[in-house]
Amino acid sequence: MSITVTARGVVKAFDGKPVLRGADLDVPEGRSTVLVGPSSGGKSVLLKCLLGLLPMDGGSVRYGDTALATLDKSGLERLMRDVGVLFQQNALFDSLTVWENVAFTLIHGQGMARRTARQRALDTIASVGLRPEVADLSPAELSGGMQKRVALGRAIAAEPRFLVLDDPTAGLDPILTGTIVSLIRDAIERSGATALTVTSDMAIARRSFDRLAMLHEGTIMWQGTPDEIDASGNAYLDQLINQRAEGPIQMRKSA
Numbered sequence: 001m002s003i004t005v006t007a008r009g010v011v012k013a014f015d016g017k018p019v020l021r022g023a024d025l026d027v028p029e030g031r032s033t034v035l036v037g038p039s040s041g042g043k044s045v046l047l048k049c050l051l052g053l054l055p056m057d058g059g060s061v062r063y064g065d066t067a068l069a070t071l072d073k074s075g076l077e078r079l080m081r082d083v084g085v086l087f088q089q090n091a092l093f094d095s096l097t098v099w100e101n102v103a104f105t106l107i108h109g110q111g112m113a114r115r116t117a118r119q120r121a122l123d124t125i126a127s128v129g130l131r132p133e134v135a136d137l138s139p140a141e142l143s144g145g146m147q148k149r150v151a152l153g154r155a156i157a158a159e160p161r162f163l164v165l166d167d168p169t170a171g172l173d174p175i176l177t178g179t180i181v182s183l184i185r186d187a188i189e190r191s192g193a194t195a196l197t198v199t200s201d202m203a204i205a206r207r208s209f210d211r212l213a214m215l216h217e218g219t220i221m222w223q224g225t226p227d228e229i230d231a232s233g234n235a236y237l238d239q240l241i242n243q244r245a246e247g248p249i250q251m252r253k254s255a
Contacts, residue, residue, distance in 0.1 A: 002029045002030040002161050002162070002192055002193050002194040003029060003063055003064050003082070003161045003162055003194055004026075004027065004028055004029040004062075004063075004064055004194065005027040005050060005061070005062070005063055005162060005194060005196070006025070006026055006027070006061070006062045007023060007024060007025040007046070007049070007050060007059065007060070007061050007062075008024050008059055008060050008061075008062075009022045009023070009024065009058060009059035009060065010022065010023040010024075010025075010046065010049055010056055010058070010059035010060075010061065011023075011056060011057045011058035011059050012042075012045055012046075012049060012054065012056055012057050013057055018218055019042040019045050019218060020042050020045060020046060020049070020059075020218045020219075021217065021218030021219050022058075022059065022218070022219055023042075023046055023059070023215065023218065023219055023220050024219075024220050025046070025050075025213055025220050025223070026213075026223060027162075027194055027195075027196050028194070028210075028211065029194055030192055030193075030194055031194065031195075031210040031211055032185075032188050032195040032197065032208075032209045032210045032211070033195065033196050033197070033209060033210065033211040033212070033213060034196075034197045034198075034199055034204075034205045034208070034209040034211070034212050034213070035047075035196060035197070035198045035199075035213050035214075035215060036198075036199060036200075036202065036205050036212060036213070036214050036215070036240060036241075037214055037215035037216050037240070038216060038240065038249055039200070041215055041216060041217075041218075042215060042218055043198045043215055044088065044166055044167075044198065046215060047164060047166055047196070047198060049061065050164070050196070051080070051083065051085065051164065052068055052071075052076050052079075052080070056069075063079060063162070066079065077109075080109075081105065081109045081110060081158070082160055082161040082162060083160050083161070083162045083163075083164065084105075084154075084155035084156055084157075084158060084160035084162070084163045084164070084193075085155055085163075085164045085165075085166070086151050086152055086154075086155040086163075086164070086165045086166060086168050087151065087166055088166040088167045088170060088198075090139075090147050090148060090150070090151040091151070092139040092147060092150060092151060092154075093139070094138065094139055094140055096138075096139075097135065097136050097137065097138060098125065098130075098134050098135050098136070098137050098138070098139065098142070098150050099118055099121040099122065099125065099135035099136065100121075101139065101150055101154050102121040102124050102125060102150060102153040102154045102157050103117035103118060103120065103121040103157060104154060105154070105157065105158040106120055106121070106157060106158055109158065110158060118135075120157060121135065121153070121157060122135055124153045124156065124157045125150075125153055127153070127156075127183075127186075127187070128149040128150075128152050128153045128156075128183050128187075129149060129179070129183065130146065130149055130150070130153075134146065134150075144171065144172070145172060145176045145179075145180075148168065148172065148176075148180060149180070149183070151168075152165075152168065152180070152183060152184065152187070156187045156191065159191055159193075160191070160193055161193055161194065162193060162194050162195075162196075163187070163188065163191075163193045163194070163195040163196070164195075164196050164197075165184065165195065165196070165197040165198070166197075166198050167198050167199055167200060168180055168181075168184060168197065168199070169181065169199065169201055169204065170200065177201065177204070181204055181208050184197070184208075185208060197209065202240065202241050202242075202243055205226075205241070206226050206229065206241065207226070209226070210225065211223065211224065211225055211226075212224065212225070212226060212229065214234075214236065214237050214240060216236055216240075216249065221234065221236055221237065222234045222236075222237045229241055235247060235248050236248050236249055
């Protein structure tokens with residue numbers, strides 16, 4: 001069963017410099033939502049706030065009827081067992097084999113026996129298009145694209161209610177990008193999970209998700225369906241989606 005995730009007024013600053021300035025985000029139950037925005041605009045920070053990995057300076061996050069702020073450590077750990085995450089740089093454990101990476105939440109989060117977890121991991125490895133012999137290799141022995149598949153496998157192996165994917169196609173060639181996006185869509189459809197994905201690929205953002213939200217200057221400037229984008233009347237969204245150099249979004253200048 002999937003879950004609705006909502007953020008209201010999320011504020012986060014680092015060394016006095018605001019990154020999130022009251023962000024409101026709706027991730028509807030059983031739907032796939034994509035979060036877009038200019039580079040270094042706080043998208044990954046918002047994801048980490050949603051996951052409880054970063055403390056918020058203000059605002060609230062709710063999973064269904066449960067407020068994140070009301071949970072103690074054990075309560076947060078229980079909630080996170082229902083969440084699968086694909087990190088931007090994969091974050092695979094070099095000291096573990098591929099199957100142990102995929103089965104990590106099953107063994108350490110759910111207490112599943114290693115033999116049972118290995119079989120689940122092998123099934124998951126197959127579902128993301130990897131051969132069985134890959135299971136006993138280390139991540140360092142795999143190509144970048146194969147590592148991305150392993151990271152996706154780990155995210156979906158425990159059949160999460162909420163799936164979070166941080167720029168899953170970053171650095172991949174167009175063919176591999178299409179493959180990863182297809183695998184993600186298949187995984188979401190099979191599980192019925194609620195999904196939130198960050199991407200910098202505007203073509204993917206338009207065609208591969210149920211809903212789109214745009215983060216700019218620390219706030220969610222627009223949310224809606226892909227069919228509503230062209231008629232949004234939002235100049236910021238129009239510039240970003242169409243990847244125009246000219247428009248209200250100005251390139252950040254380095255200090």
